Amino acid sequence: MRIGIFTHPLATNYGGLLQAYALQQILIRDGHDVITINCNNRVLYTSFIRQFLGWLSRLKKRYINKKNISPCFSPQPTIEQNIILSRNTDLFINNINTTYCFYDYKELLKIDKEYNFEAYVVGSDQVWLPSFFPWSFLNFVTRDNVKRIAYAASFGHATWQYDDEQTKKASQLAKKFDAISVREDSGVTLCKDYLKVKALHVLDPTMLLNPKDYLSVINVKKVSKMIFAYVLDKSVLKQKIVKTIADKLQLNVYTCMPEEEFINGVTKDISKCIFPAVDDWINGINNAEFVVTDSFHGTVFAILFNKPFVVTGNEHRGMARFESLLRMFGLEDRLTTSLEKALELVNTPIDYVKVNQIIEEKRRESLQFLSILKK
Known part of the structure; x- marks a missing residue:
């Protein structure tokens, strides 16, 4: 078909x-x-000015016409x-x-x-x-x-x-x-x-x-033991969780993120904002000794590759998907916004025999x- x-x-x-x-x-x-x-x-927009005008139009639709449209300017x-x-x-x-x-x-x-x-x-x-x-x-x-x-x-x-x-x-x-x-x-x-x-x-x-399906389509690289920190919204707490866990495990941190965040109209050197390849991201998961993430798919791949992990949550991007995913595998306790709980989870093993049975x-x-x- x-x-x-x-x-x-x-x-x-x-x-x-x-x-x-x-x-x-x-x-x-x-x-x-x-x-x-x-x-x-x-x-869609070819200039910063057009994007700004588009945002003003969205504000009108939301607050005057009462449409369910995001008021955020991004x-x-x-x-x-x-x-x-x-x-x-x-x-x-x-x-x-x-x-x-x-x-x-x-x-x-x-x-x-x-x-x-x-x-x-x-x-x-x-x-x-x-x-x-x-x-x-x-x-x-x-x-x-x-x-x-x-x-x-x-x-x-x-x-x-x-x-x-x-x-x-x-x-x-x-x-x-x-x-x-x-x-x-x-x-x-x-x-x-x-x-x-x-x-x-x-x-x-x-x-x-x-995992073999993904590794078969990338250039697989083995690197030294590290923590894979895939954090989309870098709050002070999340950065502290990553650093504290890295110090506890005595491992370097790998992020697979651009050197700088791209901000249209502000970014001066766009070359520092280029995203690493998907190969680098999968290799990061594959080589990780531990994963810290606030990403849904970061969590998915940590589970799929049977890695110990902590999910720091991401309310702005929606918590329902994290809760549903973790509940499916009996891993609700891996979701936390507490530094103390995150450190506790470092020493709490995951029963991946049970998890893999549920996946199948x-x-x-x-x-x-x-x-x-x-x-």
Whole structure:
């Protein structure tokens, strides 16, 4: 079957790239012809001024028109800047079959006509955030006899984020899906209560593959023992947790992050903001003696590679996904915002025999869900 995958833009997000790769690989192994839709909607604006004007427009929609739109101003890189920032991570995209890259979701109407997919799979990651609506509910597909599947779709939060108008439209579109699965257990309830559809709780697609699958597509490097600290929001507490654990274990810290954070309109030397390659990120996980992270996929790969870890939490990016993931494997205690508890966890082993058994069981259930594409 010819399948199109709708997912997050393929950019500099390691987890986003790896989940896109994993889902496509699983479907290809099942005998399907699979292409991932490559919309880089994060670089729509060509100048800082246009981004600022766009932000003012969003403020008007949120506070005057009462739309459920983020009021945050987070300047994105221009197309030219993004090419520089992602020049290393872009190398991994060569492992993913994609459509041509475009910069406006309105192009999906053209994509649907050109590629004539027999089925669409929406997922994974936080594709059901309001910012991706209504495209992530396949509103652009008007042809008959097209299968619609959601695999491990995430709302990003345990509470409903859509306004009344969006909720009504989302429910109408969701009812056209042949099957829906979600990444968090809270998503099952949200689908039932607001979309009025049934949903199955499944594994993140990255967990459908095993470590050997990832190591087989990178340049594997062995390095000296270290702590892999993949921290997206560097608070004082999180930095202190990393340093204290490193001192306790007498290990160096590896971060796999740009030397400096890119801030559009402020950054002077963009070469210091380039993201390391996906190979470096996977090698960081593979070689780690211990992992400290506030990233969902940082947590996923720590579990997948059977590493001892601490999750420092990330309320700004949504806690429901961390709680659901850890609860699935009985690892809720690995999530903490306490330095004392983090240090305690360093000496608390994880029963990976039990965890791996759960992974295998959940894999079978998740792959069974995807078998609907063969019917």
